[in-house]
Amino acid sequence: MSTDLITWLLPLPPLLAFLLVILFTNRRKALSHTIAVGAAALSWLGSMVIFVRAVQVEHLGEHPFHSTIPWLPTGDSVFTIGVFVDPLTVTTLFFVSWTVLMIFIYSVGYHNYGQPKGDHDMPGMPPHGATVTDEHGRSKKVLSIEPMYARFFAFIGLFAAGMYTLVISDNLLTLFIGWEIMGLCSYLLIGFWYAKPSARAAMIKAFMTTRIGDVFLLLGIVYLYSATGTLSYRDIFYNQEVLNSLAATPSGFLGLSAAALIGILIVIGTIGKSAQWPLHVWLPDAMEGPTPVSAMIHAATMVSAGVYLVVRSYPLLSAGYVHGQLTAPMLLMGFIGSFTALFAATIAVAQNDIKRVLAYSTISQLGFMIAALGIGAYVAAAFHLVTHAFFKALLFLGSGSVIHGMEHGVMHTDQHIDPQDMFNMGGLRKKMPITFITFLIGGLALAGFPFVTAGFWSKDEILSDAWGQGYTMVFIVLALAALLTAFYTMRQITLTFLGKPRTEVAEHAHETPWTMTVPLIILSLFAISVGWSGIPEKFPIIGNLFPNWFHEYVGGSLLEHPEAVEFSVIPLLTSLVVSIGGITLGWLLYRRIKAGSKDPLESSLGSFYSLLKNKYYFDELYDRVFVQPAYTISRNFTYLFLDRKIIDGVLHWVAYVSPIIGTFLRNYIDKPIVNGSGDFVGEGTKRLGRTFRFIQSGKVQQYMIVALVSLAAFSVLFYYLLTSAP
Amino acid sequence: MTGIQIIFIIVAVVTLGAGLMSVITRNLVHAALWLVLALLGVAIFFVLLNASFLAVAQVVIYIGAIAILMIFTIMLTRRVAVGSADSQLNANWGWAAFIAVALFAGLVWLLSGWNGFNITAQQMSPRTDTIRQLGTALVSPSAYVIPFEVASILLLAALVGAIVVAWDRKS
Amino acid sequence: MIPISWYLVFSAALFTIGLFGVLARKNAVAILIGVELMLNAANVNLVAFWRYVTPDAIGGQVFAVIVFAVAAAEVAVGLALIISIYRRRNTIVAEEIDMLKY
Numbered sequence: 001m002s003t004d005l006i007t008w009l010l011p012l013p014p015l016l017a018f019l020l021v022i023l024f025t026n027r028r029k030a031l032s033h034t035i036a037v038g039a040a041a042l043s044w045l046g047s048m049v050i051f052v053r054a055v056q057v058e059h060l061g062e063h064p065f066h067s068t069i070p071w072l073p074t075g076d077s078v079f080t081i082g083v084f085v086d087p088l089t090v091t092t093l094f095f096v097s098w099t100v101l102m103i104f105i106y107s108v109g110y111h112n113y114g115q116p117k118g119d120h121d122m123p124g125m126p127p128h129g130a131t132v133t134d135e136h137g138r139s140k141k142v143l144s145i146e147p148m149y150a151r152f153f154a155f156i157g158l159f160a161a162g163m164y165t166l167v168i169s170d171n172l173l174t175l176f177i178g179w180e181i182m183g184l185c186s187y188l189l190i191g192f193w194y195a196k197p198s199a200r201a202a203m204i205k206a207f208m209t210t211r212i213g214d215v216f217l218l219l220g221i222v223y224l225y226s227a228t229g230t231l232s233y234r235d236i237f238y239n240q241e242v243l244n245s246l247a248a249t250p251s252g253f254l255g256l257s258a259a260a261l262i263g264i265l266i267v268i269g270t271i272g273k274s275a276q277w278p279l280h281v282w283l284p285d286a287m288e289g290p291t292p293v294s295a296m297i298h299a300a301t302m303v304s305a306g307v308y309l310v311v312r313s314y315p316l317l318s319a320g321y322v323h324g325q326l327t328a329p330m331l332l333m334g335f336i337g338s339f340t341a342l343f344a345a346t347i348a349v350a351q352n353d354i355k356r357v358l359a360y361s362t363i364s365q366l367g368f369m370i371a372a373l374g375i376g377a378y379v380a381a382a383f384h385l386v387t388h389a390f391f392k393a394l395l396f397l398g399s400g401s402v403i404h405g406m407e408h409g410v411m412h413t414d415q416h417i418d419p420q421d422m423f424n425m426g427g428l429r430k431k432m433p434i435t436f437i438t439f440l441i442g443g444l445a446l447a448g449f450p451f452v453t454a455g456f457w458s459k460d461e462i463l464s465d466a467w468g469q470g471y472t473m474v475f476i477v478l479a480l481a482a483l484l485t486a487f488y489t490m491r492q493i494t495l496t497f498l499g500k501p502r503t504e505v506a507e508h509a510h511e512t513p514w515t516m517t518v519p520l521i522i523l524s525l526f527a528i529s530v531g532w533s534g535i536p537e538k539f540p541i542i543g544n545l546f547p548n549w550f551h552e553y554v555g556g557s558l559l560e561h562p563e564a565v566e567f568s569v570i571p572l573l574t575s576l577v578v579s580i581g582g583i584t585l586g587w588l589l590y591r592r593i594k595a596g597s598k599d600p601l602e603s604s605l606g607s608f609y610s611l612l613k614n615k616y617y618f619d620e621l622y623d624r625v626f627v628q629p630a631y632t633i634s635r636n637f638t639y640l641f642l643d644r645k646i647i648d649g650v651l652h653w654v655a656y657v658s659p660i661i662g663t664f665l666r667n668y669i670d671k672p673i674v675n676g677s678g679d680f681v682g683e684g685t686k687r688l689g690r691t692f693r694f695i696q697s698g699k700v701q702q703y704m705i706v707a708l709v710s711l712a713a714f715s716v717l718f719y720y721l722l723t724s725a726p
Numbered sequence: 727m728t729g730i731q732i733i734f735i736i737v738a739v740v741t742l743g744a745g746l747m748s749v750i751t752r753n754l755v756h757a758a759l760w761l762v763l764a765l766l767g768v769a770i771f772f773v774l775l776n777a778s779f780l781a782v783a784q785v786v787i788y789i790g791a792i793a794i795l796m797i798f799t800i801m802l803t804r805r806v807a808v809g810s811a812d813s814q815l816n817a818n819w820g821w822a823a824f825i826a827v828a829l830f831a832g833l834v835w836l837l838s839g840w841n842g843f844n845i846t847a848q849q850m851s852p853r854t855d856t857i858r859q860l861g862t863a864l865v866s867p868s869a870y871v872i873p874f875e876v877a878s879i880l881l882l883a884a885l886v887g888a889i890v891v892a893w894d895r896k897s
Numbered sequence: 898m899i900p901i902s903w904y905l906v907f908s909a910a911l912f913t914i915g916l917f918g919v920l921a922r923k924n925a926v927a928i929l930i931g932v933e934l935m936l937n938a939a940n941v942n943l944v945a946f947w948r949y950v951t952p953d954a955i956g957g958q959v960f961a962v963i964v965f966a967v968a969a970a971e972v973a974v975g976l977a978l979i980i981s982i983y984r985r986r987n988t989i990v991a992e993e994i995d996m997l998k999y
Contacts, residue, residue: 696998712829730898765937776948777961796976829912859955860962864959874963878966
């Protein structure tokens, strides 16, 4: 099979799985998950085939696999869409296919396949457990299977189709299509348990917030199309003339060039999708969805799609960039990225829910990537994107495993405590060893533990680039964020796994089934090893052992191969210090937390702690500034005034006037004219008949007389007519 | 004025007068009798026109058969209470008179436009045997045998028809 | 001598008298009398034309003979009809026989 054909077919299996499950196999749980996991496996296989073929091609960036079809006739020309495999696509496909497959397999166990149906489970609510009586007559509660099992697989199938579409597309339009499909699936999956009011609120919030970003992105795409007449990557991002002309054309808006304005609009799209400040508020609430959703959509793939977009558009964003003078989009990215990285890290420090910490951690790490891109570190941003996907997915799946274990404990003990609160956990390393080890690996990767974890290599590269190109402010901010990252990660691990169980529930937790632990193990392998593909060449000692494959390969995606930054020891030292220092601090502070004790940060930070815990009150601010006024306007103006008074008023008026017109028409037109003419014809004929029937008297002589008189008259008439006429 | 002309005028006047009387008189029997007189006058005209056979046939057929039939019918259809006091003319007689006069005037005017209006009769040779000619013509296949036969069929039909129509169903 | 016009005028007059009788008389037999007058007038006309225009062609007289036959037949049937009607309706006043009235 040719590579192009495989690429075209990649989104197809998950899409078919969605259609099949939704339409036909909704009631059959085993069949549905088999179809879905099979589809994910097929796409994974295709991606691996492409990967193997693609890495063998020298200079793939200059002649990527590219296949197009004409799609939309637009006047004189045709808008073509197609698939495009260059080094960036290949690496993205690699992590997307692996994480998607792992998460699909994990979902089978997460939704308790094989468990009995719940006692009072209803579709729309998370499962609450089933009572089982064993052979001795003892009843106990166990985890119950998710009532909407098949629907979940259908939705994540559709989501995977959207992600593959986005990754393989060769133009911004199909990218946007995939983008929007994923937005829809995010909405559907966050509100998967739609009977929970908090989930409903969260799904709407997510959709609305990302929509704001999407609108700007669409504006950017439209502007780009109208300025260049095409949306294909090959024609824009790899075409120096086009880039130069865009950079030179003024857009008429704030003195920005066209390239800058388009770039800013695209970046705003990413700010929405990748939950950067100020559009970050949806991601923590999105944790209402099931954990595989959080792992896939909100860690590994969808939010990564935002970063993928800006990485892909980097030539445009950096059009007109000369060393030292950042273009406006890059400035925006640098600022927002680094600010968000620090901002989110500070919030994560004060969160108690295990998934919330990871959510803010995601926001923070995405900030790292965007900041890296903002300062021109193309390869570093792509590298961190890949490594983050693996270890964040691992961490989220691990947290799901932890929550499952805790829920088992809740069933067992019948204590109604929050199974997601870290302060109710503790000592789980003994109860759930595999989860512990994999989570630890993921957490160390996130914290940037030196050398053996992928996170170290990618984060270090970002810091090196920041330092090496002289962006000191960015360097300091990111280093601080890295310190906090290590701190809160170790806090999380310590509270959850180390020490002694703080509640009875934690006492009774146990390990999750193989469908959940095997993906964890596989992902942890990647979390360790992926980083070794990108060891910088000039690194002391080991730098010369392995070539910096990642840099070479992915760097080829750009028109000009980016230079590797000079090696400096300062960023390396900084990385080591912040990561090990943060880890140690986290472990020290939290290793002796007992049941019921407060967070030590509370006392040390005082009122600042409550600011952090409440996420700087941004949600409340947005609510006051945007949401409430919107409600008020929509209620008072749109609903009460426009809808009730004006629109309904018009309808009522029409209803009032119609009978009047109707009766008028009936009485003055229908009855007299229409009926009347009909009646007139009938009546008239009768009257005519009655008037003339006297002729038929029955008297023969009269007939004769009439005939003869008429004959005489006509004869005279015709005589005069025929003789006088010429 | 020659004698023939005088005879003509007298006979014409008599005939027309008789005809007029027959259509005006109240008494129906008188009407029939006046009719007989008119028919007789017509027979005289036939004589004047050298159609001797026709004159005799006129007397025999018309007067001898048809007029008698009429008198019989008048007898058979007398209504008891009807006297000859009411007018025998119906309500439309004015129109009928008008038509009659108009028709007469029209006919005369039309005929007077014909250029042969005033021709006189040629002498017929005394040896012409109109009766023999008539007889031959009536039965000769190259002449008028077919109308003759058809007329005979017509008479047959009339005969049968009259009997059927007037059959008294009650007996 | 007698020009043909005298005969023609005479026959026209007789014809119209007969027509008047047909149209204006009440009694059905009187109507038939009028019809007879008309037929006779026509006969006179025919014979006059025969005598004055084509005395050699005997067809004129033949025509008149046929007219005789027809007249006879017609009178016979007509009188039979009158008798039949009289039997049914007890009247022979033409005005009273108006069954074809509306």
